[in-house]
Amino acid sequence: MLYEVHARLLDFLQPSIQALQDFTILSGQAFRNIFRKPHYGEDIAMQADGIGVGSLPIVILTGFFSGAVMALQMSKALAQYGASGQVGQIVSVTLVRELGPVLTALLVSGRNASGIASEIGSMKVTEQIDAMRALGTDPIQKLVTPRLIATALTLPLLTIIADFVGLFGGYLMSCVFLNLTTSNQYWTTAYRALDFQDVVHGLIKPLIFGMIIALVGCFEGLRTKGGTQGVGRATTEAVVKASVWVFIVDLMITQIFVSMPRW
Amino acid sequence: MPPVLSFDRVTVRFEDQAVLDRVTFTVQPGETRILFGEAGSGKTVLLKTALGLVHPESGMVKLFEQEITGLKEKQLFDVRGRVGMLFQEGALFDSATVEENVAYPLLNRSVDGVKPDRFPEIERRVLRALEFVELEHTLEKFPSELSGGMRRRVGIARATVTEPALVLYDSPTAGLDPITANTIMALIVKERELRNTATVIVTHRYQDGQIMGNFRYDTTTGKIFPSPRVANTIFMVMRDGRLIFEGTQADLESSPDAYIRKFVRR
Numbered sequence: 001m002l003y004e005v006h007a008r009l010l011d012f013l014q015p016s017i018q019a020l021q022d023f024t025i026l027s028g029q030a031f032r033n034i035f036r037k038p039h040y041g042e043d044i045a046m047q048a049d050g051i052g053v054g055s056l057p058i059v060i061l062t063g064f065f066s067g068a069v070m071a072l073q074m075s076k077a078l079a080q081y082g083a084s085g086q087v088g089q090i091v092s093v094t095l096v097r098e099l100g101p102v103l104t105a106l107l108v109s110g111r112n113a114s115g116i117a118s119e120i121g122s123m124k125v126t127e128q129i130d131a132m133r134a135l136g137t138d139p140i141q142k143l144v145t146p147r148l149i150a151t152a153l154t155l156p157l158l159t160i161i162a163d164f165v166g167l168f169g170g171y172l173m174s175c176v177f178l179n180l181t182t183s184n185q186y187w188t189t190a191y192r193a194l195d196f197q198d199v200v201h202g203l204i205k206p207l208i209f210g211m212i213i214a215l216v217g218c219f220e221g222l223r224t225k226g227g228t229q230g231v232g233r234a235t236t237e238a239v240v241k242a243s244v245w246v247f248i249v250d251l252m253i254t255q256i257f258v259s260m261p262r263w
Numbered sequence: 264m265p266p267v268l269s270f271d272r273v274t275v276r277f278e279d280q281a282v283l284d285r286v287t288f289t290v291q292p293g294e295t296r297i298l299f300g301e302a303g304s305g306k307t308v309l310l311k312t313a314l315g316l317v318h319p320e321s322g323m324v325k326l327f328e329q330e331i332t333g334l335k336e337k338q339l340f341d342v343r344g345r346v347g348m349l350f351q352e353g354a355l356f357d358s359a360t361v362e363e364n365v366a367y368p369l370l371n372r373s374v375d376g377v378k379p380d381r382f383p384e385i386e387r388r389v390l391r392a393l394e395f396v397e398l399e400h401t402l403e404k405f406p407s408e409l410s411g412g413m414r415r416r417v418g419i420a421r422a423t424v425t426e427p428a429l430v431l432y433d434s435p436t437a438g439l440d441p442i443t444a445n446t447i448m449a450l451i452v453k454e455r456e457l458r459n460t461a462t463v464i465v466t467h468r469y470q471d472g473q474i475m476g477n478f479r480y481d482t483t484t485g486k487i488f489p490s491p492r493v494a495n496t497i498f499m500v501m502r503d504g505r506l507i508f509e510g511t512q513a514d515l516e517s518s519p520d521a522y523i524r525k526f527v528r529r
Binding site: 122126127128131133134135137138 | 316336351368
């Protein structure tokens with residue numbers, strides 16, 4: 001009886017453990033390839049263009065509206081305590097520490113983890129990955145490492161842009177439309193509320209989120225099976241898993257920074 | 264002469280199922296092997312195992328006398344450079360032009376003294392390979408702009424641009440109309456005859472085997488002509504991962520086995 005339960009538990013856990021092992025191996029190889037030749041600089045630039053420049057419009061839109069909505073939400077709450085002048089501080093701390101990195105990562109995850117998984121998945125089911133190996137190219141070096149580097153580099157940059165645009169959205173809402181505070185006070189409180197640790201906090205997150213998005217997208221793409229249906233499945237899995245991991249890792253990084261003494 | 268490819272009791276398992284079961288055979292230089300078998304019988308896995316794309320659970324695979332079973336991926340690149348492979352449906356890179364696809368094997372490594380950075384020489388080799396398959400006018404086209412038969416021909420050009428000693432063809436005529444299929448087979452005969460290449464062809468069509476076994480290429484007319492029973496053509500049949508037949512066309516045609524007879528004169 002006990003043996004049967006044990007065997008069933010093993011059967012249940014085996015696919016997840018296998019997937020974790022494969023993901024760890026893929027990640028290790030992708031990171032190791034950063035320091036190994038050949039380097040595919042053109043592919044990195046192409047991916048950075050697609051992921052970074054391609055995501056810019058949607059990141060700007062989302063950043064702007066999240067900053068504006070936050071200012072609007074805070075307007076009433078702060079007015080109750082006669083602290084309307086502090087709206088800049090709240091918008092900047094929330095955006096830089098939390099909303100900027102997470103929202104940008106979720107957008108890029110939806111847009112690019114799916115794109116990466118479907119592109120690599122299509123290559124897998126049409127045997128292009130096998131052809132690449134047969135023709136003397138390591139698919140991890142050619143496909144995974146450039147995407148890893150490009151996403152890890154561009155996501156922090158996109159987050160910085162989202163933070164600035166969000167602050168501008170908050171400024172428009174609180175200073176121009178609601179007249180909660182003066183322009184000078186808004187920007188001064190927004191600037192003073194942040195210290196170096198917040199900036200580091202806000203940049204480490206997107207760096208790690210970028211790695212997660214690229215690696216999950218590539219992993220799901222590379223293990224695609226079963227034709228076009230399989231590609232669709234891999235795409236969905238990539239977005240869902242990358243998004244869930246963004247939240248989990250966000251909690252972990254926030255916990256680390258919260259428990260650290262202020263610099 | 265030493266064999267170009269040999270399998271010695273090779274077994275490949277996917278999960279619990281043996282997709283290749285103790286397969287043993289050898290391919291001599293210049294020899295042609297035609298491999299028949301139903302879908303799922305292990306034909307494609309056999310070709311991929313020969314290239315080291317699939318790793319066997321047991322047994323030994325040798326390419327050009329070098330055992331490849333224990334080699335790591337990067338160690339396999341050199342030996343793979345001496346083998347060409349046409350994948351099912353061609354497996355051309357979607358995002359690359361025909362020229363880039365055919366140049367790919369030359370850009371990755373030095374082949375016969377052609378260094379990856381010597382672009383004029385690479386261009387010349389690419390053009391020659393495309394002229395061989397009569398598609399020299401498609402250099403700038405993308406695979407999506409080509410018909411199924413043209414994609415297969417570009418695949419042949421890519422597989423043979425390095426002039427390998429062994430070429431593996433995975434269902435080169437699958438899904439093509441009879442006229443296009445015969446054009447593809449004529450190209451494969453031409454490749455074999457002009458370069459004395461060892462050839463392994465996986466196919467469902469008996470006609471493909473017949474063309475390989477009974478036709479030769481005439482360099483003066485540029486066409487293939489009947490030449491019954493080309494000596495170095497061996498037929499093989501696979502069933503459920505096992506190699507159940509290996510012999511000449513006459514042996515194949517006289518086999519009493521119902522499964523084997525399914526592949527004769529269809």
